[in-house]
Amino acid sequence: MLFNSFEFFIFLPIVFGFYWLIGNKRVKQQNILIAFASYIFYGWWDWRFLFLILFSSVVDYSVGLRLNSEEKPSKRKLLLWISIVVNLGFLGFFKYYNFFIDSLVESFTFFGGKLNLNTLNIILPVGISFYTFQTLSYTIDTYNKKIKPTKDLIVFMTFVSFFPQLVAGPIERATNLLPQFYKKREFVYKDAIDGLRQVLWGLFKKVVIADNCARYANMIFNNSDDYVGSTLLIGAFFFAFQIYGDFSGYSDIAIGISRLFGFNLKRNFAFPYFSRDIAEFWRRWHISLSTWFRDYLYIPLGGSRGGTKMKIRNTFIIFIVSGFWHGANWTFVVWGALNAIYFLPLLLLKKNRVNTNLVAEGKYLPTLKELYQMTLTFFLTLIAWIFFRADNVMEAFIYVRNMFTSSLFNRPEILPLSILSLIVFFILIEWLGRSGEYAIQKIDFVKNPIRWSFYMFLIILIFLFTGEQQEFIYFQF
Structure with missing residues (x-):
């Protein structure tokens, strides 16, 4: 369902009317309505992918609860990796499987070999990169004890599937959006x-x-x-x-x-x-993704705190991974690498914050x-x-x-x-x-x-x- 479609023109007023008709004293009922509306909104493209987002939500909800009660470091790390493997596994299969198969076959052909591997007719679920990163940030923040996990499954499902930003962001953090589902929402003209x-x-x-x-x-x-x-x-x-x-x-x-x-x-x-400059551009473009990679990839890798080699390595990693996030094509990798080349002189000369x-x-x-x-x-x-x-x-x-x-x-x-x-x-x-x-x-x-x-x-x-x-x-x- 596109924002600029006739269907959405009908959908939005209906959801808006029922939402405020319920009243702000019934927050739980409002959340149920938003969750239901969000699943209709997402299922409008292909109802089969509802099971994917539902499964991902249940996994990360369960992992969050277990992380809250588990104190043993090894088990906490195992729970974190379950969430990472499940989420990135789905993302990798639906978005990158054919890309890796094609690249592997082409590599063997280039060196004179032959590899018989078939690609699959896979339909890419709309917005999978966005809600995958949103749920991952929840699990990672819970693991790092930056947030307390929610015990309300409906609230978590609504957080993951919130229809205004479900398919193309902004990629929300649990620290910002999740608490809003517990508060009374007043209609402010x-x-x-x-x-x-x-x-x-x-x-x-x-x-x-x-x-x-x-x-x-x-x-x-x-x-x-x-x-x-x-x-x-x-x-x-x-x-x-x-x-x-x-x-x-x-x-x-x-x-x-x-x-x-x-x-x-x-x-x-x-x-x-x-x-x-390019550094300023990336502070202003797709801010939710740029800050996601900064907090969950760049800083854990050491950021710009190390020597010159580490700075160069981390800069290229974050930009190339960011490029690859956009799509299963070498064009996105080159696009990311090119932006890293643009950015690197500013970082090395310490002018990236001018x-x-x-x-x-x-x-x-x-x-x-x-x-x-x-x-x-x-x-x-x-x-x-x-x-x-x-x-x-x-x-x-x-x-x-x-x-x-x-x-x-x-x-x-x-x-x-x-x-x-x-x-x-x-x-x-x-x-x-x-x-x-x-x-x-x-x-x-x-x-x-x-x-x-x-x-x-x-x-x-x-x-x-x-x-x-x-x-x-x-x-x-």
Whole structure:
């Protein structure tokens, strides 16, 4: 069930109505309703995968309870590994089995051997990477005694399957989301309006920016041999805004919907394309995943506390694993490695924490230095996105090679001015609203007629420029 589908347009008001009709004095009944609605929402794609998320939930719930009562280190470690093996086992089978089989067969062929292994016709469960990491963080935090495990199975099932963020994040931590299921949720009109405002902005980013950019990005990437370098650059530019509008748009909708039900999810994007270096970009892009890898992989490996070799090793590990998390393709591994190469000089020169403040804080325009830094960072990110988008590594290298030819300065064959104008409008609104949680959050300060005119303008743009419906990119991860 897509957020921008007719089915969800019917589903959400029904769940919202029954939820608040139950009343905040019946928290348990509200949780049961959310769990039931979440399983309907997830089962809408394929009901068979409900058993997978249910089994994963029961395993981690049981492991959490046992960890709370078990004091023997060896048994606690065994329980932790049960959770890790079960969760990563499911993830590895459904997402990476065919990839490893194909890679193994190709390796034997390369060295003159022959290996007869067959791939399987496996359907990837929607959002498996997201809820797997969410349940794993619960088990690891329980093992490290950072949280007390819940004894309420319904609460835990709801935490794992919470429908606004189930299939594409943000990846929530138990320390933030789990306690909210025990509290009375008051309907606060101001929070609900703020949630609807964020949903509106998320929809604009998805159906106007991302879906329209997808049309041209797909056209150019799928026929890249037919275009000159300038057109290839535009294709990469469109994909950069497609993936940002698509993923951050989903996060905005998810966070906004959660506020309608009295929940607060963690921020997942913080205007990443205004970053002044790659380190800042990764503090602003897919924050819930970046911090997950930082806390559960990078820091346990030693972080940046060791010598130069350890710093280099840990940097490449975290970025390559992050790339591999995105999909079973070598393109994602190269994408991760490329970002590690971008990041490494900043880390070694101890400049990875230089740009921690808001860019052009208190000003309307950035300085020339900030503008140069943002442009360079965006360009480096754009090059990396080519590897993320390409079907294979060789195709990505050919795309980059063909882009950096003399034809880069030719007139592009594709230059949709209407879509480019919408992107310019989008960038302007994001820039003006960069001090908020999302771009139009602080529009409350604008007088009523102007504020409501702006909302209506966004709605009109959504109706006029809604592109061909595209599935959210991160559903495949």
